Amino acid sequence: MKPIVMSQWKTLFGGLLATAILAGSVTMAAAADKPVRWKMQSWFPTKIPHVGSQAKDISRKIKSVSGGNIQFKPFEPGALVPPAECFDAVSTGSVDLCWGLSGYYYGKNPALAVFSALPFGPKWPELLAYFYYGGGKEHYDEIYGRNNIKGIVCGGTVAEASGWFRKEIKSAEDFKGMKMRIFGLGAKVMEKLGASAQLLPAGDIFPALELGTIDATEFAMPAVDLKLGFYQVAKHYYFPGWHQPATLYELAINMDKWKGLSETQQAQIEMMCGDNVRQAIAEGEAKQFAAMKEIKNKGVTLHAWSPEMIQVFRDAWKEVVAEETANSAEFKKAYDNYMAFRSEYKLWSDLGYVKE
Template sequence: MKRIPASRQSADATLGRRDVLRTAGAGLAAGVATVGLAAPAIAQNAPQVRWRLTSSVPKVLDAIFGANELVSKYVSEATEGRFVIQNYAAGEIVPGLQALDAVQNGTVEVAQTPLYYYLGKDPSFACFTTMPFGLNARQQNAWFYHGGGRELQDEFLAKYNLVGFLGGNTGTQMGGWFRREVKELSDFKGLKFRIGGIAGQVVAKLGVVPQQIAPGDIYAALEKGTIDACEWVGPYDDEKLGFVRVAPYYYYPGWWDGGPTMNVVVNRAKWNDLPKAYQAIFEAAVAYANADMLAKYDAYNPAALRRLVAAGAQLKPFPQSFLDAAWAASNELVAEIGAKNAGFKKIMDSLIAFRNEEYLWWQVGEYPYDGYMIRARSRG
């Protein structure tokens, strides 16, 4: 038997992600040159599809917006240019906070947007992005893919003519930028704070005045003093938006964004019109972008944090009194909403039960390991 060189075996055994995606769509064009197959039948199975995607973020936030570019790249390559998705930043087609509406009414086919922006329609939207004191990034993925989260999301979004996917995660976020130092719970009363999602309702219980402002407008509001504080993402993105120049106190942790998902939503009718192979390619591309976004933030945040501190950022932990009050207010709010909204209660019951089981494992495995490694690092 002829021996195959090890290098050849390795090359043959390795299949890049581009090839995996392309393989998913290979059946669309297969057989064009095969004798006996009619070209028109093949053409019907491989239609030309042009979609538009609108995002809720500006292009300068490249770790988030870049996920759209990855999806477009792999979808196009896997279909030999037959399925093309053109990307638009917030404001180019519709304002960032109207991205979901644009998909729902058919203005565009797909959007990249945090679903918690739309809790005014139904607070259940927030559950599929992140909840205060909710799941971290890994747990969010686990709940969606293997803990019943996807089924709950499908059931919920069907009412809005939407299909949803996990399109990325930033990991645990920072608590935000403050123009003045906050040392006690009382310091938060009357504070005008740009904070997204259902967390705004939590801090309102503590006397904070929450503000919902699109990403591109946050800096101007902070600079002018229209708001006293803002939260966005974390060091890598916050550095790009320049918050350190106008609000030097940088607080942590972002207890309302333990593992926030950047959701991808597709018009359900447009989704159903896609060939199954195109659906598979799109979903595979979005899944890759989901993993890639978190990897980017994990890779880029440390150096960005060092640069921000060098530029004058003063790192501060939130006062324990604030964290404890927020925990109590969050649980109270979830119970209040659940008493009025059976769908919300159903989703949160699933999420909370999953969170409790996950932290059983984190307590034994993940946290002791990370805690030791952090201490070891500090000892040099």
């Protein structure tokens, strides 16, 4: 081994010094950022796995990645404002940010349903492709921007179950007169089939099911539903969740507060959210089969909808789409763009993957 000559020592030392100066400048820049201490209203009880616990994950991750400079304190549903008031509360700045999903704000703008989950929508790879590279995010940002909100996709759920029912469903006639808790535009599909649909907060579902206030419910994936105890009352569990094949969850942040952050702080939040999406997909896919086995062992029958029933749901969905696009130009714009991307994507999906 040859000895290092003086010129080489100078080069090595100079490089190390430059690296140290650069690292120090980055550290000082981060240290110069004003500390952020935000209150985060969650739509879901944080004790509920996945959908609620992601609020805690987000809080932990952003504190870690920012070295403690950014801290979000999650609050249980209603602790700051009722979740249904999150949109207005974030818009005005009375709440810093909310953890939930844009589909809950359908009443504010029907197009927001497109950016969370739609019946008979795509699986995760295609959904992310559409949102980030198919024009979805641009329209999403435009709608939220008009309302002084910064939205960031920050998690999600994989395919949900279709629902819990007290009795076996033998035909579409069985839905007539049924009272069911169901999210999003899937509720309008069920109403087309004669059901009375309503959206209940997570904590209110089991009592309503137990008391008979509702006859059936859907909420999330098997691993989540298991913890909510629906199996104690309803013994028929149906798949697939045609109404929510994949769902984007988000942070809705007051725009003024977002603009008050440094570029570094904004990047830290966005990168943390990207990591949380990764975790949500991987964890979601990994934990469902064990939960399904446990649910089955509790005396629940797992059912798959017949092709005929899936077609019934699909036909009703087409009616809902026709009405929604006729009633809302904003929804039509979002839905047409969404379907145009899906049509183009089909060439790739049909040929690019081995059919199982």
